[in-house]
Amino acid sequence: MKGIAKSFIACAFLLATQLAHAQLTGFYDVGPNSSDDYPCLSCSTGIFNAINQNGITGNVIIRITGNLNSEDGVIALNDYGNGGSILIAPNGPLVRTIAYNGTTPGSIIDLNGADNLTIDGSFGGVGKVLRFVSSQPSRPLIQVNNNAKNITIKNCLL
Numbered sequence: 001m002k003g004i005a006k007s008f009i010a011c012a013f014l015l016a017t018q019l020a021h022a023q024l025t026g027f028y029d030v031g032p033n034s035s036d037d038y039p040c041l042s043c044s045t046g047i048f049n050a051i052n053q054n055g056i057t058g059n060v061i062i063r064i065t066g067n068l069n070s071e072d073g074v075i076a077l078n079d080y081g082n083g084g085s086i087l088i089a090p091n092g093p094l095v096r097t098i099a100y101n102g103t104t105p106g107s108i109i110d111l112n113g114a115d116n117l118t119i120d121g122s123f124g125g126v127g128k129v130l131r132f133v134s135s136q137p138s139r140p141l142i143q144v145n146n147n148a149k150n151i152t153i154k155n156c157l158l
Helices: 002-020 047-054
Strands: 024-030 056-064 068-071 086-090 096-100 109-112 117-120 130-134 142-145 151-154
Touching (some): 024 047
Parallel strands (some): 068 096, 086 117, 109 142
16 A cells, blocks of 8 residues: 555656646736736746746737736846747736836846847737836846847837
8 A cells, every 4th residue: 555655646747747837838827916827927936937937839928917016127038939929028018017116136037048039018019018117227127148049029018
């Protein structure tokens, strides 16, 4: 009986490890709500870190559900391979603000070799409802590094 229990625990651990490192695909909500998948883009618990750790397979759509008032720019979005593309866009017609309120050097959004990414500040192709702001005027808002290709930033308030 003990052998079966140990085997079960080992299988459960392997399954949990595989699920924890599954590549991302589909829709992800990022925002301040408890129902959101991630609380931020570039903080240590944000979706950029999850993409860097796991990669993507297929297209990823990141929906900004509310104001992100504490982006710290700690985690850059690195090259995630050739598995698809990423779209960052608001999930509604109200203005969403992505704000830097930290002290680390760099930018709010650092695209470090990430390819095939679009930041579209419109909702349903209408308006400009995604705003980037920084408490430090000399800090870049969005930075593209290390041969990142096919980057589109449109309809945003900068």
